[in-house]
Amino acid sequence: MRVLYFAWLQSKIQKDEEEVTPPAAVKSVGQLADWLQTLSPGHAAVFSERARLRAAVNQTFASWETPLSPTDEVAFFPPVTGG
Amino acid sequence: MRVLYFAWLQSKIQKDEEEVTPPAAVKSVGQLADWLQTLSPGHAAVFSERARLRAAVNQTFASWETPLSPTDEVAFFPPVTGG
């Protein structure tokens, strides 16, 4: 599963993206976040602030309940500030 | 008193403007219209359709009740269609 990070998440996790293989029990965006949170102190810092995060699955905005499959592209980022 | 006409009023009255000296009893825009209406068949045709007319006194939109003085510039025209 490909996971992308944007904005301040990149410096905290020190990655723009990573390829991960979460356990089979991870079936939603929220469960993926729970699991990512255990990977490193940087991940923990990012995913403990869930209210400041938004997510997309396959380049479409998603919620914490959005279901996942192993081939999905998942992105985490702060609320957008374009325009 | 200078009176100006715009749009279709000009062809009906066959004038763009005229200098008039209404009787002293003419003290408002409405009274001026009543008096102008008696001047010619063209004036009569224009001022019998009062609902289709608007007026300005000294280049500011006015109502039929707006008071007049002999040195005023009065204009009659249909509702505006700019923009």
Add this chain to the structure above:
Amino acid sequence: MTVKVQSESFDPGQLLAKLCEDNSSCGAVASFVGLVRRGSEDVLAMTLQHYPGMTERQLLAFEAEACRRWPVERLVILHRFGRLLPGEPIVFVGVTAAHRDVAFRACEFLVDRLKTRAPFWKQEETATGSHWVEALPDDDIRAERWD
């Protein structure tokens, strides 16, 4: 601030470019261009008559009103008169402000004012002759939003 009534054509792009130039204090530029429509009756040309003197007064009053209502930074109102062909620009309104809401509101306000309170009258030429365009009751209703 620029308020102008003229018979010559103008380039809307140039006016917008100028509003965007040297402009690091305001983040938002909203603009409106009105063009002569060929319309359903196949309009060959349009002649805009106006009331010289009163037009300029009204445009300056609209500008003052917009600046009183909103924190506008720069403002351009340009309206043409005379004979125009389909596709030609009639009017340009451009407003810059720190925030987009102000720019949009002030721009739309000015366009509504021009439609309902500026002394312009349109005469359309079609293959069958010329006729004066009637005002739309809609325009007055729309303009009441601002009262």
Add this chain to the structure above:
Amino acid sequence: MTVKVQSESFDPGQLLAKLCEDNSSCGAVASFVGLVRRGSEDVLAMTLQHYPGMTERQLLAFEAEACRRWPVERLVILHRFGRLLPGEPIVFVGVTAAHRDVAFRACEFLVDRLKTRAPFWKQEETATGSHWVEALPDDDIRAERWD
């Protein structure tokens, strides 16, 4: 219809001029330009990060949504990414339609969508360092008008 994401600068005037060209069917052209503001903290530069792929998808979705809601004739959305200096244009939205209400509504709708549903993140550089700009709760509230 043009929807584009690019790092190169652009000329808002040219984009507006193009929307006004050969355009006798639509009477109204509404446009918006967003510029980099120097702001109160004296911003030296702004870097816009975006999510390549998702950005284009979202912009095309906004375009489709606008065309479904209003009888839009032509539409341009151009959004930049990368490092921009104060006064530089970030975004251009232009809409042409037969009537001004449609042009204004669709233009404002698209700008709101860009603010709240396009994956862009702004980082400001000031004399004291760089920081990511926080989203304004106001923007979300404003965007809800369209739901």
